[in-house]
Every structure is written in C-alpha cells, then in structure tokens.
Amino acid sequence: MSNYRAPLADMKFLLRDVFKAEDLFARMPETSEVTEDLVNAIIEEAGKIADNLLAPINQSGDEVGCRYDDGVVTTPEGFKEAYKAYAEGGWSGLTGDVAYGGQGMPKVLSALIEEMYFAANSSFALYTILNTGATLTLSYHASEELKQRYLPKMYEGSWSGTMCLTEPHAGTDLGMIRTRAEPQADGSYSLTGTKIFITAGEHDLTDNIIHLVLAKLPDAPDGPKGISLFLVPKILVDDEGNLTGERNNVRCGSIEHKMGIKASATCVMNFDGARGYLVGEENNGLSNMFTMMNYERLSMGLQGNGLADSSYQIASDYARERIQGRAPNGPVNENQAADPIIVHPDVRRMLLTVRANVHAGRALSLFAALQLDIAKFHPDEEARNKAQQLVALLIPVQKAYCTDRGFEACVLSQQVLGGHGYVAEWGLEQNVRDARIAQIYEGANGIQALDLMGRKTVRSRGELLAVLLGEFDEFIQAQQGNAAMQEYLPALADCKQRLETITAEVIENASSNPEEIGAASYAYMELLGLSLYCFMWQRIMAAVLEARDSGGYDEEYLDGLLKTGEFFISRMLPKAAALEAEIRAGAKTLMAMSAEQFQSG
C-alpha cells in the first residue's frame, strides 16, 4: 500500500512554533537566507518525491530485492529512474559544501527530508544517505585536489559514495581490521582486503561509486590508532574528475540475504590491489570517519521515526475504518453491525504510544540537527561549543532511542491490524523488517548506550548532561508564568532530578568498578531518551498553548497534540522509575555467572 503522506503540517509546526528555526537561521550568516518560506517550499517538494516517487516502488522493491550476478548488482525496477529524478532535482548536494557545487543547506532541513524518504522507502533512502556521509567526510578531511575531483559529481548525484568499515572478524572492534594499504610510487595506495555489510557497495544507480575505506598502512600501530582512511573509486577518475573507463580492482563478491531493506544492496566488497588515495592524515582514519558519524547516526534515528510514522498512518487509518466489536460504553455506530476498532481503549493505547513517540522522536531529531547546525554555522564560539557538547550527548540517545521506539512503533502498528498486519499486502510487516536494521547498523544500540554512559557521561563526570539539564531548567524557568503549563512542568522537573541523582550514583559506582558502566548503560540510555521525549513534549505543548492564543491553526489539530502530550506524561513516563531501579540494581547479578553457565541445558 503506497499511501504514505508526508507529515508536512507536523514538520512545519515544529520548525516554526517549537524551534523557531527561521530566527535561528537568521542569526547565522551562512544560513541567513533560509527563510520559513524557502524551507516550506523545499520540504513540500521533498514530500512529493516521497509520496509520488519513492513510496510507489517500496513494496515492489521489497518483493524483488537486489539481484547479484557475477559482480553486478541490479536494483529493483523503478529505482534507477527514481534516483535519476532525485539527482536531477538537485537533492544529492542539498547540504553540500557550496565551494564544490553543494547547496549549503542546514541539516535540520535534510533531517526532515531524510525522515520522509526513509518513511516512503528505506532501501532507496540508504543510497542517498551513504552518499551524503561520504561527501561530508571528504569535505572535512580530503585534500583540495580530491575534493575538486570527486565532490561535484557526488553532489550532482551522478556518482555515489560508500563507507567501508566492517570486516568479517571486525565489526564493533574496528581496531582489529586487516585490510592493508601499500604506498605506491605515484603517491597512491594499493588496497587489499575484504569488507562486509557495505551498503550501496555495488549497484546500477550511478556512473561511479566512491568507496571510503578504512585500512592499515604497513607498520601502522596496533588498534584504533593505526587505521587510515582511503578513497577508492570503482572506476578510475582522471585529473579533471572525469571517468577514465578503467575499472579499479574492487569488486562486489556477493550481496546479503537479509530480513529487510531488500532493495538496498548490502555487499561483500573485495579489494584486490585496488588503487586508493589517502584522505586526511595517516593513522587518523577512524577519527576522520567519525566526523560524519554523528550525521549518519542521526539519519538512523530518522529511519526509525520515518518508518514509525508511515506505520502509524496505516494503523490509524485502519483503526478508523475497520468495523469489529462494540465500544465499551455502547454502540457508536448504531446503524452498523459493529463499531470501528478505534473505540477500544487498548487500540488507542497502541496508536497513542506510537503517535507520542513519533512526535517526540521527530522533535528530538530536529533538536539534535539544530545543534549540528549551530556547531557548524554559528558565529559565536561559545554557542558552537555548547552545541557541540549537546551533539555529543544527544546523538547516541537519538540514534538508539528513536530506532528502538521506531521498531516498537512498527510492531505496535502491525498489531493494530491483527492478522492483516502479518501479511505482506498492508506493508506493515515490511516496515517491521526494514526498521529492525536501524537498531543494529551504524553502531548497534548497545554500543550507543555504552558511548553515552562511558565516554559521554562517566568520563566527562556528567559535564555534558549538566549542559542539557541547563536547557531543561531554562525552559522550566521561562514557563513559570504560564498558568496552563503548571500541571505539566513537575513531570519535567522530576526527570531532571532523577537524571541528576542516578548519574551521580553511576559515576561514583564506576570509579571502583568499570563494569558498572556497561551494567547501567542500556537502561540509562532509555531513561535519558524517555526524559528527552518528555522535554520535547513539554516544548510542543508550550508551543501549542502559544499558537492557540495567537490563532492561525486548526483548534482540533492543536488540541490533538496537547492530548497526546498528556497521554505521554500520564501513561508512558511512569516507566522512568523502573529504569532508575534497573540502573540502581547495578552489575552484581549481571556478572555473577561464568561464561560456561550461559550454555543452555
């Protein structure tokens, strides 16, 4: 069912009323021309692409999948044409560096667009995201020569990019990679090794594919500090940035048969003396690659949100149409055999849970994207630094929490449809399968939680959290005079208090036993995610109250937002106490069993 409708009204409300994005853009010279009208025009166009171009080939793409034949990958019918239209529309370089043909737009904008693309067609979206990540890395770290030679074609969408990190024996632990890069007389390198799980490693959408590859130089130090980053084109490029026609020695060995995102080619890539070019300094490859990681991880959270919204649309339409059983307080459809299932409290529980998470997740993603923009564009150094601190804290939560809630949303939406949700026709089972990967790739969610708890919290002794909680405080203070907010604010103050208390406890416990970090990490990520969703709902509710006073919006629309926020506070936020208790339980019972005792009997 290709009935996805880009959620433009919700997006505009967030940009305009919740985050007042135009004011912010105006304060930063490089984004000063990004007006509300321009933003709206762009997301409306992107919404049409999502609705009319990508959604219609989503289900067929899943059915057919990518095909592999002797090193060649063929994408499903319609993907090539859609990618061409996408590239010709200028979308490929939207946030790109203007010096090389990019359009220099803020991330907030592309975040909204990515959500729509992922919602409409996650497999397709991945081809675009990987290219964006590769160009970002090149624009920050590549030499002027490499940038001039590669970026324009990647921004125009005639070439695309990949990230080649994982190897069969090295996923999370990239320090263990074995791909070697031998320096050549001409200043290039010869790369040899095998990479796996390479999204868009081979396909038929573009004229060339530019691989960014992690590899080890001869005599490089062991571990993560001995890894360098290389650019390896599929087809060799001449000095003017044109294709030579000569194939490089990099070849797709096979594609994975996976649970979902079947129209996205997940490739085994064999580098067999492939010609590559160093990007950035030697042995600094991991760090250089991490420049784009915050952006890529944000995108994964957006995939979770997008598929959650697409699922919500199907389930809420179904619940208003499907006639089955009677309302608890008597028929609402006197003249029909039964009532629509949306009369049932438990169906509403599922829909409202999804709805509350979709809105909060989108708001959190925009909030994080805004920090990325401030960190990049703001003229004031202090503002940039603070935004960078918020980015460091927010991204692992946004990635993990939005993808967890996104998957849950697809599952709950599927549940609303009963047996119909389990069959392919309605699209929900595909959404479940497609959403599942977002919890795994770009750093599995357990790794995000560990990054949040260890590097970002314990190691900073709570400094980054203090910056975020300062934002909570600032909001609470600003709303003190707002009578209508008084019934909601205590929930946010509770979140702040709980986070402060439990964070101090974990930092203290970890000082004597490092295992306490991993023991606390997942529940801590969930607690911070839930608290951030509360913060986002409070901001949305405050904006609703403001908009209601100033007029211009449909009353029913605003009221629906307010009531969803009330549902969140009343029925979803209580989980925070359980998460706190789980964190407090600590490492003891986790570490008690020997590895052998885990064997099943």
Add this chain to the structure above:
Amino acid sequence: MSNYRAPLADMKFLLRDVFKAEDLFARMPETSEVTEDLVNAIIEEAGKIADNLLAPINQSGDEVGCRYDDGVVTTPEGFKEAYKAYAEGGWSGLTGDVAYGGQGMPKVLSALIEEMYFAANSSFALYTILNTGATLTLSYHASEELKQRYLPKMYEGSWSGTMCLTEPHAGTDLGMIRTRAEPQADGSYSLTGTKIFITAGEHDLTDNIIHLVLAKLPDAPDGPKGISLFLVPKILVDDEGNLTGERNNVRCGSIEHKMGIKASATCVMNFDGARGYLVGEENNGLSNMFTMMNYERLSMGLQGNGLADSSYQIASDYARERIQGRAPNGPVNENQAADPIIVHPDVRRMLLTVRANVHAGRALSLFAALQLDIAKFHPDEEARNKAQQLVALLIPVQKAYCTDRGFEACVLSQQVLGGHGYVAEWGLEQNVRDARIAQIYEGANGIQALDLMGRKTVRSRGELLAVLLGEFDEFIQAQQGNAAMQEYLPALADCKQRLETITAEVIENASSNPEEIGAASYAYMELLGLSLYCFMWQRIMAAVLEARDSGGYDEEYLDGLLKTGEFFISRMLPKAAALEAEIRAGAKTLMAMSAEQFQSG
C-alpha cells in the same frame, strides 16, 4: 543453522524437581502409569525428532515456502517425509482419546514436545497443532458416529485437521461471520462462504483434511449465539471411515504471503456448497470451539518460548565465541586480539533477560498445562474445579505474555549478533519473523488481555485471582522455614500485594466506567505475567536449593539457575511498579481524543 538442541535437562528438572509431576500423575487413575522414566523416554525421543528431523528443514522451508498452484498447495522439500515419520512414530495421537486410538497422555507432556517442535520448526509444528486442536474438539463435542469415522485416522496422522473461523470482515468479532449452512435431506449440511487465515487449510502432507468450520444456520440468531460448528472433509468419507475419493466442494483459493512461518500454508478457503456435518448442538458452535481454545492458546505461548530458547542457544553460543573488544576490567583472553563478547555487561543483560524469560515462561506453561491435566483427570471434583479456575486465569496471560516475551527474546538474541543477526544465515531473523505471528493469532494479545481483565477478573470480582494468590501464599508459607529463600520471598509477597491493590482499584473504577477495563488490560496482563514469572522463578530457586542439598545434579548447573533467578528479581522485576502506575493512570488520556484527531498531520 540447524543446531537446535532440545533442552531436556531443563525440562526434566522442571518436571521432577519443581512440579513433582510423577507424584501428581500417580494420584490420577488415568495418568497413574505415566512415570518419570516414561516421560523422560518420550521427551528424549521427541527431542531427537526436533533436533534431527525438524530443525534441518526449518531454514530451507522458510526460503522456499509453500507453493500454490490452482488449488493445490505444495509444502517445501522434506516436510512430507518429516510428517510421515512424525505420524508413524505415533505422535499425532499422543494426547488423544484412548477409545478412538489416542494414547491419552497428559498435556504437560505434549506441551514440552510442542515447545521443542516450535523451536525447531514453527511452520511444521503448526500442522501438528491444528490437528490436535481439531481432534480435541471432536472428542468433546462430536457424535459417536463422527468420532468413530474421523478420529482414528486423525490420531494416526494420515488425516489432519483445521479450524475455520476468520472471515475477511470478521476476525475478533466472530459474531459477524457470514458463512451459511443449509440443512440437507440426508441430515448433512451444505456450507457456503469464505474463510481466511486458515492454517493448514490445504497441503500435501496427509491423505485428507478435516475442516472444523463455524457457520450460521438459516434463521440463526444474530451474533455469537447464532453460530454452529461443522465438520467438512476435503475428501468425502464413507460410513466405515474410508476415503470415497470424491472431492468435497471446498477449495483453497490462495495462500498468504506473510512475514514468517512461510512453510505453513495460510489459506483462503472457499466453501461452495460443501458437505458438512454438525458438531455438537446447533448455535453452540463458538462455545464448542472454545473447548480447544485453552489448549491452542497454550500452544501459542509454547511457540513463543520455543523460539526464544532456540534464539537463546544461537546467541549464547555466539557470545561465547565471537571475539571483539576487551572486558571492562582488563583482558580475559591475554593471548588473543580481543575477548569474547560475553564479557560485556550489556551483552549479558540481553542474554540473561532472554534466559530468565525462557525458564520462567516454560515453567508457567507447564504450570498451566498441569492445571489442564488436573481439570481433566483429577478424581477429586474440588481439585478439578480449582484447576479449571486457574486455567481460566492463566491461559490468557500465558498466551500473551509468553508470546510477547518470546518475540522480545528473538529480537534481543538477534541484537547480540549485530549485523550477523540481520542476515538469513544465522537463523535469528527467521525466528523473529516466525515468533511475531504468535502475538497475533489465536486471539491477538490485546484480546487475551481484555479477556483476562474483563471476563476473568472484573466480572469474577477477582475471584480467580484470589485462587492464584492463594497458591502464592501457600508457597510463601511453605518456605518460611527455608533460610536460603528469605532474601527472595519478599519480592513475591510484593507481587501479591501489588496485584491485590491494583485489581481492587480496577474493579472499582470499572463499575462506573467500562472503558477502564480496556484501559487497564494490557498493562495488567503484563503485571500478572511478570508476577507469575516471579512466582515461577521462586519455585525454581526453591527446587534448586532442595536439589543442591539432596545432590545428584551438577553444582554449576544449579548455581546458574539460581543466579538467573537473582538477575530476574534484581533487574527485571522492578518493571512491576511502572506497570502499576500505568494501570493507575486509567482511561482519561486514552479516550480524550476524537477518532478524527488520530489522523496524522
């Protein structure tokens, strides 16, 4: 990967040490010959079928799926041979009525076997389960003539059974079905209508298929009280119970393309003047069908447990073998590049969560199965009645909670493998897809929760719960003298107190607003499920302590059980408080929005 290992040691421990099944069987004349040795011999044989016959064709069955061609359904390679071996082994009539060729074994026994079959190959298991359900219904409600004609062949496995309930417009609300049954001069009926989602509706495993079909007689009352049950054979049968060779007018119109259980044929069945025979009294079909519902729902919970255990086995093996990163307190594998990932607290969190749920879920399923056996076989009426009350309360929880936890277990296990969990090779993504259906079919879990909260709790004014909590009490009293149990017992007493309090509140609230039932139902089901898992863990831990004193078990094995129980109490049980708070939040915010306000923006 067909490396499933039937968990015989765990099963034997539960039967012998936790539930002392032999003693119980000895007290009931019809099961008095079911000794521990007999039970062990039977489950060992069943384990071999699961490990060696069913697991090896699980992944290939998923890849190929069932094929449909003009009314004919072909199961994947190996299924026919496996079903033949299953039937020839006498498994088809294991719990069947001895008067018609069944073996009269208790449900506890077949519950363990079903778990193993679902774990090894859920698609295959479904063919067997449906037949068991159909024979059970016939043995309770069919005429002597029908029983003699149909049961022996179904017990010997040469014919199989189905349940035809759902129609395109009527799933949960069966009162709306439209299939008609016209009485014929010869005492038979002519059935016309369309049924959907019919598991095993058509296939090539048996010589005949016996459909049990819900339909309406002419002039039957509206709603659920106007539905009758009919037996409709695929191939007509003569008076001696032999095939006539004449095809009945029932035909498979298509099979569904679904998320999982792809080797199980999910059929659209068209009845076009098909000859049928009334089973039980006119207009009492739904009630007659519900005889087997408790058994079928138990089976679905077993599917959840089985796939959870199969997933756990893969994930825990992987976590002990996969080398990646270093332990938080320094290397455990000095001479290798990295440590096995089981050193990480967060990997242990995932594995222990699954492990704790697998053991508790299996125990709860056995506890419920024992009640089914007591209700059927016990010579003492009071014992039978009490067991029947426990069955009524336990089955909806066991069905919903074990399938929810089962799905979650598959997802968590998949997460342990990272990207490898997402590709088909390791089998986990199939387990996720196969487990998902168990939350939906045989009454979606929301319906189970509503049955528990409404019919079983509010309507009985907590009477059934009081019977269950009496069991909690009895256990707590019995353990008062057991010093080693004193640190655990307060957790169970808390569960009891919490359930009593919140149940009284819901009953009170529901008396003025029926919406409060559905508003509380899901969290209530989860709270009761969690509390029952606590009860099961306490019983397991008490049995461990007893077994440790009496000797005969491997110390490490017993210690691993105890530590898993401690993990459950310390880190998983705190969720109870959040569920209580969610229930207490009530219907208000659930019912506030209009149906239109659910539309997305």
